Amino acid sequence: MSLIPESQLRQVNGLEPEQTTAILSYLQGAVYSWVKNRSGEWFAARDLVGGENFEWMGTPLYPLFEKHSDLGKSEEDAIADAAKDVGWLLKRVLAEDKRHFEVGRSGLTAAYRWLGNEP
DSSP, X not given: OOEESOOOOOOOOSSOHHHHHHHHHHHHHHHHHHHHHSTTOOBOHHHHHSGGGOOOTTSTTHHHHHHHXXXXXXXXXXXXXXXHHHXXXXXXXXXXXXXXXXXXXXXXEEEEEEEESOO
């Protein structure tokens, strides 16, 4: 595990395996871009796929919203729950990454910072 300190991971259910794979790859690319362009800065899932990037239609993240919407949740609740799923999937990406990331907090959400390739 490359999270320092080690941290609990949760499974995100309700997706097809290929959807999960696509989401993990998408998030991995976002992490690589962040580390390249903002090395040493803290980030949270919202920094990678929130804010001006909140519109997920046409991206691998959209099935997360659809999953919650299909359960009959309001749009607001579906968005909030999909965002939580993204947070857990991002944590999985970082835990499986060959590099090392420090775990911290950014308000109420988890935050991460690249520590380099060596522990």
